[in-house]
Amino acid sequence: MSIKSTLEKVVSEDLAAIWSLLNAEEKRLVTDNFEVHNFKKNQIIYAEKDDPVYLWCLLKGKVKLYKDGIGGRQQILRLYRPIQYFGYRAYFASEPYVSSASAFEPSAVGTLPMALVKEIIDDNRELAWFFIHELSKNLGGSDTKIVTLTQKHIRGRLAEALILLIDNYGFEDDGKTLKIYMAREDVANLSNMTTSNAIRTLSAFAQERIITVDGRRIKIVDEAKLRQISKFG
Amino acid sequence: MSIKSTLEKVVSEDLAAIWSLLNAEEKRLVTDNFEVHNFKKNQIIYAEKDDPVYLWCLLKGKVKLYKDGIGGRQQILRLYRPIQYFGYRAYFASEPYVSSASAFEPSAVGTLPMALVKEIIDDNRELAWFFIHELSKNLGGSDTKIVTLTQKHIRGRLAEALILLIDNYGFEDDGKTLKIYMAREDVANLSNMTTSNAIRTLSAFAQERIITVDGRRIKIVDEAKLRQISKFG
DNA sequence: ATAAAATTATGCTTTAGAACATGCAAAATT
């Protein structure tokens, strides 16, 4: 299959949410300016303080949006799965990125110049609503995260992180095993705790038969209990 | 002065950012549907889990957006001054409010039905961009807040909160005294700490001649030092 | 004005979770 037809396939099938909102002329513009890039595991896609130029669309793989904090402590802000868009917030805010994005596993990402996206939005109210909706959802999520990460105790934060992983990536065919395999350090970075405490608390959950742990393979045994722990704090 | 002319004055002069983006017909719609409400000190404007119906525009006073957390612990998310808009995020996200808004001091607030705002946005790209920009700025702010509130130490968090107050409300005519007088509890709720620690740390800053404290009157003596403390952590 | 309530100020105690250290296991690299 030629590169062009591959791209067209990707663009037409995978741009999903956005694609269906475009008219023929807009689709042509997008197709002509869309580029696919591959990133290796742990490769940085963009970094804090960079100037935003592209709309990124995750086509394959998993991407984390994170912020480097004090003493190299990383906080994961959001996780992306195909087909999701990211990297547009900073452009819309007319400021450099305040967070970084990197590939969790080998990933394929499409780019579209934000200048083009801006032009299309100017004539396409549906696309404007798409971004207004996305930004609004994300803002609600971040506001909520501020409180849970600062006020919940370790067990509550880890339970919440596991639920986030369920909601974001779901289960393998067994309906129990999390469809993401991340280092304990990343679990910690998601839940605002040290790696040691992520390990300890995962072990505790396993002991209590809430989950089972086999290396990076995490099985959710008692999701109800997990949600209960997450709610208390 | 009649109520109508008062409203017209308010609408035309104070809707500021939004007003100038509207055409004659839109201005008429807004004027016809705009209502002014007064809130007493500490009165709740809307509460978490309510359904969003209005765009709120702060005309006079000060408003805090906050979330009630564990054990009645409150986290202040954002502060508003005239003329700023709030309460639209949840509507755009098609979900109930995830935070509450209350008047810090006696305040006048204008309302516009979100259904109307939505209609106007549909035909007014400038207004769409206004909200996209606001949401994007706020999201960047919340993402940053996640890290500072979870990773910085008490002194850093308090310093940051004081800088936020400077940026939001500025100084009295002396160029030193913060133009907001809030309870220590609210200072604490802004900086993710207990009231005791807010008091203690304010005292420490006063001892170090970074600020002076006289009741709720806070004078910023050494803003550079404050920014330095905020940066370190 | 006076009482009652809320807020501010400080000292003392407790604790959740970070920091550190060590051992082991599993990959990856040679």
Next chain:
DNA sequence: AATTTTGCATGTTCTAAAGCATAATTTTAT
């Protein structure tokens, strides 16, 4: 296969900040 690196697990120590108690001061209500 041997060696280095990386990640996981667990125990111990330490500390920042919460929790609690009490008193003084300020604000609010009657």
